[in-house]
Structures are given as C-alpha cells and as structure tokens.
Amino acid sequence: MDFLRPASWEEALAAKAEHPTAVPIAGGTDVMVEINFDHRRPEYLLDLNRISELQDWHVGEETVQLGASVPYTKIMENLRTELPGLALASHTVASPQIRNRGGVGGNLGTASPAGDAHPALLAADCEVEVESQARGSRLIPIDAFYTGVKRNALEADELIKSVHIKKADGPQQYSKVGTRNAMVIAVCAFGIALHPETRTVRTGIGSAAPTPIRAKAAEEFLNSALEEGGFWDNGKIITPSIAKQFAELCSGAANPIDDVRGTASYRKHAVGIMARRTLGWTWESYRSGKGRGAEGVA
Amino acid sequence: MRVNFTVNGRQQEADDVWEGESLLYVLRERMGLPGSKNACEQGECGSCTVRLDGVPVCSCLVAAGQAEGREVVTVEGLAGFAKQRAEHGGCASGACGSEGGTSLQAAQQWSAKGTDSQTGEGTELSPVQQAFIDAGAVQCGFCTPGLLVAADELLERNESPSDADIREALSGNLCRCTGYEKILDAVRLAAARQGEAV
Numbered sequence: 021m022d023f024l025r026p027a028s029w030e031e032a033l034a035a036k037a038e039h040p041t042a043v044p045i046a047g048g049t050d051v052m053v054e055i056n057f058d059h060r061r062p063e064y065l066l067d068l069n070r071i072s073e074l075q076d077w078h079v080g081e082e083t084v085q086l087g088a089s090v091p092y093t094k095i096m097e098n099l100r101t102e103l104p105g106l107a108l109a110s111h112t113v114a115s116p117q118i119r120n121r122g123g124v125g126g127n128l129g130t131a132s133p134a135g136d137a138h139p140a141l142l143a144a145d146c147e148v149e150v151e152s153q154a155r156g157s158r159l160i161p162i163d164a165f166y167t168g169v170k171r172n173a174l175e176a177d178e179l180i181k182s183v184h185i186k187k188a189d190g191p192q193q194y195s196k197v198g199t200r201n202a203m204v205i206a207v208c209a210f211g212i213a214l215h216p217e218t219r220t221v222r223t224g225i226g227s228a229a230p231t232p233i234r235a236k237a238a239e240e241f242l243n244s245a246l247e248e249g250g251f252w253d254n255g256k257i258i259t260p261s262i263a264k265q266f267a268e269l270c271s272g273a274a275n276p277i278d279d280v281r282g283t284a285s286y287r288k289h290a291v292g293i294m295a296r297r298t299l300g301w302t303w304e305s306y307r308s309g310k311g312r313g314a315e316g317v318a
Numbered sequence: 319m320r321v322n323f324t325v326n327g328r329q330q331e332a333d334d335v336w337e338g339e340s341l342l343y344v345l346r347e348r349m350g351l352p353g354s355k356n357a358c359e360q361g362e363c364g365s366c367t368v369r370l371d372g373v374p375v376c377s378c379l380v381a382a383g384q385a386e387g388r389e390v391v392t393v394e395g396l397a398g399f400a401k402q403r404a405e406h407g408g409c410a411s412g413a414c415g416s417e418g419g420t421s422l423q424a425a426q427q428w429s430a431k432g433t434d435s436q437t438g439e440g441t442e443l444s445p446v447q448q449a450f451i452d453a454g455a456v457q458c459g460f461c462t463p464g465l466l467v468a469a470d471e472l473l474e475r476n477e478s479p480s481d482a483d484i485r486e487a488l489s490g491n492l493c494r495c496t497g498y499e500k501i502l503d504a505v506r507l508a509a510a511r512q513g514e515a516v
Contacts, residue, residue, distance in 0.1 A: 021336070021337040021338050022337060023319060023337040023381070023383040025383060025386070045381055045384070047379070048379045048380055048381055048384065049361055049376075049379050051381075052340060052361075052378065052379040052380070052381060053359070053360040053361065053379065055338045055340075055381075056340060056359040056360065056378060057359065057360070061338070062338075065337060065338065065381060065383070067381065067383055067384050069384050114361065114490065115361075115364065115489050115490020115491075116374060116468070116486070116487060116489065116490050117361065117364055117367055117374050117375050117376045117468070117490045118361050118376065118379075118490065120373045120374060120375055121375050121376075121379065121380070201489065202489035202490060203362055203489070203490065203492075
C-alpha cells in the first residue's frame with residue numbers, strides 16, 4: 021500500500037489521474053473501518069486532509085458551496101440557517117467524535133443508502149461538483165448522482181470537490197428511525213423541504229431502497245393538492261386526507277429490504293409516519309412564518 | 319513509512335509504519351502509549367478517543383499518515399495538558415511553549431497509583447481524572463480513557479454543562495459496565511469544582 025499526501029487540489033487530481041484505483045480518505049470514518057476489518061486493501065490511500073479548500077464553505081446568493089470535507093460539526097454550528105435540513109441530518113450522524121471528522125463528501129463517495137446526509141441533500145436540491153485532471157470540473161445533479169447500491173456517478177479519475185446546495189427558501193425537516201439517538205445506522209430516514217418560491221415540496225428517503233431516493237409521486241400529488249387548495253397563499257392547515265395521501269405515496273415510493281436493522285414492512289410503515297409528521301412540522305412552521313410576515317406588513 | 323507528529327506536547331517519530339495503520343495502533347504499539355484503548359475499531363465505542371489538533375476524534379479511524387505534522391493529546395498527557403491550560407489559558411493544542419508537554423517516557427510510565435496507598439493521591443491528575451476517582455466513575459476502566467478525553471474537552475468549551483450537554487458530549491463513548499450514572503456524576507463534580515476555582 022502507498023500513502024499519497026497531496027498538498028493541493030491540483031496535486032490530488034494528478035494523483036487520482038495517475039492512480040485511478042486510489043481510495044480517497046478524508047475523515048476516515050468509512051475507509052478506516054474497512055481497512056481495520058481487512059475488508060479492503062487498497063493499493064493507494066489518497067489523503068485529502070491537507071487540502072484546505074475542501075474544509076471551506078461559501079454562502080452565496082442562492083447556494084451554499086460546501087467543501088467535501090467540511091465536518092458535520094461545522095455544518096451544525098455554522099449553516100443551520102442556510103441548510104436547516106442538512107444541519108438536522110448532521111446532528112443525527114453517529115457521535116461527536118465521528119461528526120468532528122466525517123463530512124458530506126464521504127457520504128456521497130460511499131453512496132450507502134443509509135448515509136444520513138442523502139435525504140437532506142435530495143430534499144434541498146443540490147449539485148455535486150466533481151473534478152478530474154483530464155476533463156476539468158462538472159456538476160452532477162443530485163437526482164443523477166446515486167446509480168446503485170453504494171455506487172455513484174463518479175468516474176475513476178474524479179474526486180468530489182464540493183456540493184452546491186440551494187439555500188433554504190422555506191422550512192426543512194429531517195427524521196431518522198433508530199434504536200437510540202447516538203451511534204445508529206438509520207433503519208430509515210426522511211427529509212423534506214418546502215420551497216415556497218417555486219411552490220414545490222421536495223423529499224428524500226434514506227435506507228429504504230437500493231439508493232437514496234425522492235418520493236416523486238408523493239411530491240407531485242402534494243404540489244398539485246397545495247396549488248388547488250390555494251394553501252401557499254391562504255396558509256391553511258393541510259387537510260388530514262392530503263397528509264394521509266402524501267404519507268401513503270411516500271411509503272409506496274420506498275422499496276426496502278429485510279435486514280438486521282429492520283424489516284421491509286416496518287421501513288415502509290415508518291417512512292409513511294415520518295413523511296406525515298415532517299410535513300406537519302414544516303407546514304406549521306411555514307404558516308406561522310407567513311402570519312408573522314403579514315403582521316409585519318400591516 | 320515514517321510519521322512525525324506531536325504527542326502530548328513533544329515531537330515524536332514513528333518508523334516502519336504500515337500505510338493502512340491507524341493512529342491508535344501507532345500510539346499503542348509503536349510509542350508504548352496503551353492508554354487509548356482498542357476495542358471496536360470502527361468508531362462505535364469511543365475508547366480510543368484522543369485530541370487531534372484539539373478536536374476529539376476516534377484515533378482508530380485516523381490513518382497514521384493523516385497525523386503527520388499534527389498535534390495529538392492522549393489520556394497519558396491529559397494531566398499536563400489540563401495543567402498547562404489552567405496556567406496559560408485556552409491552549410487547546412497541548413503544545414504551548416517548547417518546555418511544556420509530557421515526555422514519552424513519562425507518558426509510558428504514567429499511572430494513577432501514585433506514591434500513597436490511596437488511588438490517585440500523590441500523582442498529578444487532571445481535574446476530570448480526580449473527579450472520576452472521587453465519584454466512583456471507574457469500574458473495569460476500559461472506557462475510562464476515552465471518556466476522560468471527551469469529558470475534559472467538554473469542560474474546556476463549556477464551563478457549566480447541563481445534563482443534556484454532558485450526555486451529548488459523551489454519546490460516542492460506550493461503557494459496557496453501564497456505569498453511566500457515576501460517570502455523569504463525575505463530570506458534574508468536575509464542572510462544579512472548575513466553577514469554584516474560577
């Protein structure tokens with residue numbers, strides 16, 4: 021095994037181009053487990069810790085450019101306003117020690133359906149910026165990023181640089197089922213983001229299909245139901261029948277398996293419950309925000 | 319490969335390090351510092367917790383090469399680290415001043431036995447270590463080093479943590495004896511003493 025320690029992003033791309041089998045390691049919270057347990061013996065380890073721009077984030081007009089190695093702790097501490105869903109998801113990652121090391125780049129690189137960040141990224145909407153020495157950088161829409169169980173759209177010579185995440189324009193929520201709060205791999209997880217500017221709702225489901233997914237049929241149903249009822253304008257409580265239908269469609273989008281953490285039927289059930297609850301929380305928050313806004317105008 | 323990094327305030331060097339080796343293995347097997355415990359090797363238990371540039375991490379998940387040029391504090395250096403922090407204030411790296419820190423030899427020989435018959439007496443302990451002894455927070459002791467490092471870091475950034483803060487900060491450290499109540503007592507005790515001292 022060789023340990024490659026590029027001091028800059030350019031050096032890292034050159035190393036990845038020269039050694040496409042090199043395994044990138046940043047926080048190490050996935051890679052080191054596999055090495056410690058002898059599940060993986062990569063020829064090259066590509067250490068990304070010395071590349072400072074991967075640890076940075078920039079808050080722009082419409083998006084947050086989040087470096088691939090920004091630890092979850094930093095997301096929780098600094099980006100709660102811009103990325104509320106991801107901040108909530110970050111807080112459910114393992115433990116403080118793990119959150120101090122792990123970042124979104126690792127979740128995307130591993131592309132496990134159980135990665136905690138995925139449902140929040142899907143709901144918020146984002147693009148993953150990847151780069152290779154040969155072809156430069158490109159942006160992969162999150163909807164096209166997950167290609168299979170622990171597979172993503174990355175080419176062998178590419179590295180994940182950052183994620184361009186839409187800044188929240190409305191309330192976001194995240195929910196995760198596990199046996200306890202800390203140190204839990206999700207039995208299943210659900211993220212939701214209201215986008216009042218476009219009058220749409222986006223969702224993300226984790227650990228309940230071969231890849232992280234959106235519940236698109238549920239989103240379409242809810243978008244038209246909210247539109248028809250004038251809910252975005254009148255801010256009324258979403259009727260129980262709409263919430264129920266939304267939950268059932270989310271549950272139906274899931275395609276889970278039985279495993280040690282839970283059964284497929286439990287996961288489908290739990291996704292529906294989380295969908296209904298998180299919709300209620302976000303909508304309540306949207307309504308109260310609207311109320312305050314109106315008072316301010318008056 | 320060779321790896322150089324600061325351990326408990328002193329520059330150290332490890333040779334013949336395998337590229338896939340963890341920081342934990344280097345500390346225990348190459349530097350003779352077995353205070354950080356090796357249990358789950360997957361970041362679940364927190365018994366290998368050390369400070370890496372001041373940040374609590376599981377040393378089993380840090381590749382040795384990633385520690386190159388960085389500063390590590392282990393439980394063996396916790397007493398010296400806490401003392402230096404108290405004297406110089408706010409140094410989170412453990413490397414304030416060239417004379418500071420704990421030598422490898424001193425760290426290897428570190429023991430809570432001390433010179434008196436009473437555990438901990440006559441030995442230099444960090445406040446959080448003393449509190450663990452006084453509160454009876456040590457049972458089999460295997461989780462203790464990781465808990466001490468995590469608890470010390472909590473008290474460094476939060477002078478009077480709530481119970482929820484303590485639970486959160488220690489949520490990555492498992493105790494299989496399930497002595498959590500006494501551990502919480504110990505952290506409360508250390509926080510109270512810290513408050514009195516100010």
